[in-house]
Amino acid sequence: MSPSEKSPATPSHVDLAFTRESPYGSRAEPTYSGALSFLRRRYTKDLDGVDVAVIGVPFDTATTNRPGTRFGPRAIRAASASLxxxxxxxxxxxxxDRLHVIDWGDVFFDHGEPAKVPDAIRAQYREFVGRGVVPLTLGGDHYISYPILQALHERHGSLSLIHFDAHSDTWRDGTGRIDHGTMFFHAAQQGIVDAARSIQVGMRTFNAETHGFQVLDARWLHQQGVDACIAAIRERVGSSACYxxxxxxxxxxxxxxxxGTPVVGGFNTHEALRLIRGLAGLDIVGMDVVEVSPPYDSADITALAGASIAQELLAAHASRFPDR
Structure with a gap:
């Protein structure tokens, strides 16, 4: 890699999202200026040689409370400039240094035809899967995970799901609605994810059914702690391909x-980052950070949390490739 790519000194040019000389390494650029790609990675649709593509899915019409997550990808990208x-x-x-990461931009869909949105997302992710590119998705409401999982399932088979949330998103639904509270019910019922190898963490809303998922709710995590949770995740998932x-x-x-749907009694960012670091070495084939809704944010703290969690997910994935 170019030595300039590793230097934290003042760069000779800005807008690294377009002018970056090497796809590798971190480099300083004024946080208050420049094109705001995720972590200043190159904006490109070219997937040749790419390990991870950061993709925005600005969809929020499946939400059941406050909308606004369509602005989430943009806010997370902007917050990531400080990282x-x-x-x-x-x-x-x-x-x-280990991963060739690009910012692919946002998935396009026609907001006037909402029933076609899942197909548009699924079709685009099939391209990433077909090229062997691991997707890191910035949402958008949580429904978007469902068509993404469908595309990944076509290559990897039934996946393990590691799910951090205040809600189970497995409420029983017999109609197949586009809803951000039912998509993991359908994913389990259809074998897209293997509930017996999947785990949900942090739930603090009532759902009488687990559908075979291991559920470590908020009370469990507050009582048992982060280290016990990491051990439970790793035991549950093992060596299987996971999302x-x-x-x-x-x-x-x-x-x-x-x-959009805040629930009190949750966790702080330090605990969240420790949990993500505990995923090091797992076979992560896809990842997302969803439900950031900037209209309800204060001083960008939610967007910064989302960007930081996404960066940690990149590191957890990169930990599998020490020789790169």
Missing amino acids: AWCQPYAWDFDPL VSFDIDFLDPACAPGT
């Missing part, structure tokens, strides 16, 4: 007010 100049501090490597889905409302509203 892009160096590696995440708790890791002994820079994930951007990590992080709903920002896993965090307490004090730490993430900018979301």
Whole structure:
């Protein structure tokens, strides 16, 4: 890689989303200016040689309470500018040294034809899957995980799901509605995810049915702690291919007010980051951060939490490739 790509000194040019010389490494750019790609990665549709594509899915019409997550991808990208100049501090490597990461931009769909949105998302993710590119998705409401999982299932078979949320999103539904509270019910019923190898963490809304998922609710996590939760996740998932889905409302509203269905009694950002770091070495084939709703945010703290969690997910994935 170019030595300039690793230097934290003042760069000779800005807008690294377009002018980056190498796809690898972290480099400083004024946080208050420049094109706001995720972590200042190159904006491109070219998937040649790409390991991870960051994709925005600005869809929020499946929400059951406050809309606004269509603005989530943009807000997370903007917040990530303050993280892009160096590696995440708790890791002994820079994930951007090991992974060729691009910002692919946003999935396009016609908002006037909402019934066609799932097909549009699924079709685009089939391209990523077909090219061997791991998707890191910025939502959007949580429904978007369903068509993404469908596309990944076509290549990887039944997936393990690691799900951080205040809600189970497995409420029984017999109609197949486009809804951000039912999509994991359908994913389990259809074998897209294997509930017996999947785990849900942080729930603090009532659902009498687990549908075979292991559920570590908020009371369990507050009582047993982060280390016990990490051990339970790793035991449940094992060596299977897994998808990590992080709903920002896993965090307490004090730490993430900018979301559509906030629930009190949640977790702080330190606990969330520790949990993500505990996923190091797992076979992560896809990941998302969803439900960031900027209209309800305060001082961008929810967007910054989302960007930080996404960066940690990149590091957890990169931990599998120490020789790169």
